[in-house]
Amino acid sequence: LYSMAKTKNFVLPKQSYGVFQGYYNQLFEWSQGKEISEKFIEQSFRKMYNWMRYYRKKLEKYQKQQKHFAQKEVKWNQKIQKVLRKLKGRFPAFYKAIEGQPLQNQILMMQPVHSMQDRLYRGNVTDHYIGYVFVFKGNIYEIGLPYTEYRKFMHDPTLAMIWILMGASFVILFGFRFFFAGTLVNPLNRLLEGVSKVNEGNLNVSVKVGVEDEIGFLTRSFNDMVISIRTAQEKLQEYANSLEEKVKERTLELQKTLEEVQALKVQQDGDYFLTSRLINPLGRNNATGEFTKVEFIVKQKKHFQFRKWEAEIGGDICMAHTLYLDDEKYIFFLNADAMGKSIQGAGGALVLGAVMESIIQRTNLSKEARHTSPEKWLYYTFIELQKVFESFDGAMLISMIMGLVHDQSGFLYFLNAEHPWAVLYRDGRSEFLENELAIRKVGFMGAEFSFSIKTFSMAKGDAIFLGSDGKDDLVLPNGTVNEDETLFLRVLNEAKGELEKIPEVLQKHGKLMDDLSVMKITWEGKEPLKHLPEEDQKKLRRAKKLVKIGEYEQALSIFKALHAQYPDADFIVHDIVYTFSQKQDYAQMAGYAIYGMRVFPADEELMYKASYASKMAGDYNTAADIGERLRLRNPTHFRNLINVANVHLLLGNLDRATQLLEEAKAIDPENPKIEELMQAIEKLYPDT
Incomplete structure (x- = not known):
């Protein structure tokens, strides 16, 4: 098969x-x-x-x-x-x-x-056979062997194997005992005996190394360890014997060092104290407005004690003064933060305060300096500060908000040099007055000076809050630093606009980690009149009708009478200016427009008409001055740019006229007025 x-x-x-x-x-x-x-x-x-x-x-x-x-x-x-x-x-x-x-x-x-590998057992109780199957020439055969013959055959070799096994067992049982005793047990006992003596404190132990095997290596390492411990103990004892003397020497050295450190600290605190004494007179509130009130708090981070005096020092500074510009009363304010910690920041604040104090005193003492518009005064003041701090090669930078408040009208002029935004608090709610960065820090190398003066008309009861970044840099309860600039708005609302409560509310939200300064400016003056009584309103309407039919003198008579009765009504001044423009009496128009822009400084339209009327009246210098003031406040006033460019062209200031036309072209490149003035320049100055 x-x-x-x-x-x-x-x-x-x-x-x-x-x-x-x-x-x-x-x-x-x-x-x-x-x-x-x-x-x-x-x-x-x-x-x-x-x-x-x-x-x-x-x-x-x-x-x-x-x-x-x-x-x-x-x-x-x-x-x-x-x-x-x-x-x-x-x-x-x-x-x-x-x-x-x-x-x-x-x-x-x-x-x-069965397969040929199977062993078959045959037989009965007395006779036993071992059988195997094999195939030969197609037939299956089974061969059987008597089991007793098999035992006789295997007896002699099996007996020899038994004697060999017994001899090997004897050698293992008795010979290995002596072998292990000499090579393993006795060396380990000697090593353990040495360990016991070391535990008892005897460090003069040396265990004999018998054979250079693993146990011999362990024994030699033990001897080396005992020698190292003995040497270290001897050195320790020697050091202990001389410790008292060394402690005395070290104590004297430390005492001397502490005395030197204390002397340096006293000297440093003296420097701190002197610097703080120099800064304090500069950071005072000297504003005496009739309607404008300035308050501020300054809490420097660094506190120190010099002799019996306790003081603080830092880079925050607030200033407030009364100024008269063009015979109008203004309240000057400054909130600044000098970059750097402690003495470095205080140094910047000291320089800033000293320079500003010099400018304030110069303005108050110099008639020429007082004969300056608020826009130009702020502009020139910033330029002077920038030049001073540029001399420090960028090592001293100042962030600040500086401005003027027209005391009579509450009109606010200010500029922000990379300082936290000003905040308006009105009717129990707070909001930012700004939303973009216009000017880099004072002292920033290569800073651009083509900036605008920001303005804002305060209503009665308004409060403007200024503050350094210390009001925003709080360590929150979760351990992170606050990055939400709107947190101060919520703090202001919680404090209900009360300056004294602001530090307390801030610390409820987090821990102060920098100098803190906050300034509050409030205005309680009289706002411009919005409406006349009905009887006088009829007179106003009648005068406007007279202007339409060319009866300018009768109209002016009514307007002037109403203006004398209601001097705080800006719309009456507008009607008078308009009437003189229709009459083409530009000298009178300019006079009333200039008067109006002084009484109502927020009115940019009156400023434009004052510049235009002065130009038409032939007073080009006045026209240029007013136009440049308006440009500082509103660089995108297109009609003003065209008018001032024309004035400078009439004055022969070709470069300035061209520059202003380029600014106008950036606003409205297709306006025909620009091309008309460009052609006039080419005609008057063909060589240029």
Whole structure:
């Protein structure tokens, strides 16, 4: 069967294979369509062998019990058929070979097929054999050997192996004992004895090294360790003996150093104290406005004590003074923060305060200096500060808000040099007055000076708050630094606009980490009149009708009478200026417009008309001065740029006229007025 399977010439011949016919049939059926290999043959026979042994035992059991079923032959046959049905279901080809055979033949055909590697045990109670199966010339043979002969054959070599095993055991049990005692146990005992002596405090121990093996290395390392400990102990004892003397020497050195540090600190505190004494007079509130009130608080971060005085020093400074410009009363204010900590910031604040104090005194003492508009005064003051701080080569920078309040009208002029934005507090609510950065810090190298003066008309009861970045730089309860610039708006609302409560409310939100300065400017003046009584309103309407029909003198008579009665009504001044413009009396028009812009400084239209009327009246210098003031406040006022360019052209200031026309062109490049003036320049100055 195996030979045919290997050659794949596996066909079912006509002759019978006797008792192995069932195995042959089943193997033949399983081999159809499969790869025939030794493994396949081996697995197939193993499977059949195990099951056939099971079915054979069942049938042999029922065969022996046949006599017990003599009266119940039907039941006995049912049991036999049940086993055969199970065999048929699992091995149908095998069943086909034994079907119809007597029970004895069926049992015989289920005898196991052994492989040549299997050892078979045969015999009875007295005689035992060991058998092996082999194939020779197509026949299966089994050879058996008496077990007693096998024992005699194996006796001599087995006895020799027993004696060898006993000898080896003796050597292991007794010889290794002496070997380990000399190479392992005794060296370890000596080492442990040395460790015990060291634990008792004996550092003169030296353990003998027997063999240079791992234990010998460990012993030598132990000896080296004991020597190191003994040496360190001797040095420690020597150091302890001289410790008291060294402590005295070190104490004297420390005392001397502390005295030097204390002397330096006293000197430093003296410098701090002197600097603070110099700054304090500069940061005073000397504003005495009739309607304008200035208050401020300054809390420097650095506190110190010099002798019996306690003081603080830092880079924040606030100033307020009363100025008269063009015979109008103004309140000057300044809130600034010099960059740097402690003495460096204080140095910047000192320089700023000294320069500003000089400018204030010069303005108050010089008639020429007082004859300056607020816009130009702020402009020239900033330029002077910039030049001073530029001399420090960028080592001293100042952020600040500086401005003027027209005491009579509450009109605010200010400029912001990279300082926190000004805040308006009105009717219990706060909001920023600014939303963009216009000017870099004072002292910033290469800073641009083409800036604008910001303006704001304060209403009665308004409060303007200015402050350094110390009001924003708070350490919040979660340990982070505040980056929300709107926090101060909420603080201001919580404090209800009361200056004294602001530091307390700030510290509820976080911990101050920088100098703090806050300035409050309030105005309680009278606002311009908005409406006339009905009777006078009728007069005003009648005068306007007279202007339309050319009755200028009658109209002016009514307007002037109403103006004398209501000097705070700006719309009446506008009507007078308009009437003179219709009459083409530009000198009178300029006079009333200039008067109006002084009383109502927020009115940019009156400023433009004053400049235009002065030009038409031939007063070019006044026209240029007013026009330049308006340009500082509103650089995008197109009509003013055209008018001032024309004035400078009439004055012969070609470069300035050209520059102003370029600014106008950037606003409205297609405007014909620009081209008209450009052609006039080319006509008057063809060589340029």
